[in-house]
Amino acid sequence: MLKLGEHVFPGDRPLVMAVVNRTRDSFYDRGAYFAENAALDAVSAAVDNGADIVDIGGVPAGELTEEVSTREEIARVAGFVARVRKRHPGLAISVDTWRHEVAEAVCSAGADLVNDAWGGADPLTAAVAAEWRVGLVCTHVGAQAPRTDPKKVSYRDVTAEAIGKTVALAERAVALGVPRESVLIDPAHDFGKATAHSLEVTRRLGEMTATGWPVLVAVSNKDFIGETLDLPARERVLGTQATLAVCAWQGARVFRVHDVAEARTTLDRVAAIRHAGEPHRPGGMNDRTAATRH
Known part of the structure; x- marks a missing residue:
């Protein structure tokens, strides 16, 4: 069981986390959702396409191109979280931040999950998640x-290092008071990693899921996919689905993505194959082929 705020x-079942960045310089959407109404429409579209969680960001993850103060980050996300909560009361809301002040503001506004994508860079962030009894993502x-x-x-x-670091952060979070069933770990593809490292943690992700902690992966359209397939960001959809x-x-367990409908379809089909009981059409093509031969 995974519990994020009041959402169980x-x-x-694989959970789709939709990315909605209220930033001017996101590597993928290039500021398309910086305006609040555009971002709110993007959340509604994500819900319609099958998102279980929406992850709201106010600061781009990549190398600094725009200085965003703590005050500005709060202005971008806290009020917006409140609007999303009012429009979509059944939606789990995550906020991508490493700053404890931002975490405090968004939890007060109704967030269910703090996605600390920078692995405890601000040690007080986990304490905020504990205070509000919300979820926390622990990254490497x-x-x-x-x-x-x-x-x-x-x-x-x-x-091995990604597992050791994230599990240590997860145990620290639980010791601070974050509910154990509300903690996820994330190998953080491309963060502090070259392409070869991101590919290795992808191939060996089973070692991370074997820890028993639910694993979040944020691979959508990332550079390691582009460098592996020699494709620009806007042409990585199929590589992302693979x-x-x-x-x-x-x-x-949780998949942070830009293209929600495609991800929902891919993940549901993988789940159907991975956990299949009896097939919907017993015998399938072999039976039909045999019938035509007689």
Whole structure:
């Protein structure tokens, strides 16, 4: 069971987390949802397309192109969270922030999950999640500071380090008072990692899901997919779906994506194959082929 605020997700159904960035320089949407009404429409579209969770961001994750103060980040996300909560009371709301002041503001506004994408860079953020009894995402970013790109990073074993760091953060969060059933871990593809590292944690994600902590993956249209397939950001949809399928097969639980409808279809089909009982059409093509031969 996964519990985010008042929202309970039983079983192991894959959960789609839609990305809605209220920023001017997001690598994917290029500021399309910076205006509040546009962002609100994007949330509604995501819900219509099958999103279980929406992840709202006020600061781009990538290397600094725009200085965003704590006050400005709060202005971008806190009131917006309140509007989303009013329009979609049954939706789980996440906010992507590493700052404890922002976490406090959005939890007060109705957020259910703090997505700390910078792996405890602000140690007070987990304490805020504990105070409000909301969910927390614990990530692995190596030694990277917030909003910096990886340069010449190396690991003896990136998967083992990602597991060790995220599990330690998760246990710390529980010790602070975050409900155990509300904590997720995330290997953080591309954060503090070169393409080879992101590919390795993808191939070995089963080791992370084997810890028993629910795993969130944020792979949507990321650079490691683009560099592997030699594709720009807007042409990585199929590569993203393939990566989601690999992660889903290994037991990941939450999938942070830009293209919600495509992800919902991919994940539901993987789940149907992975957990299938009797087929909808016993015998399938072989039976039909045999029938035509007689």
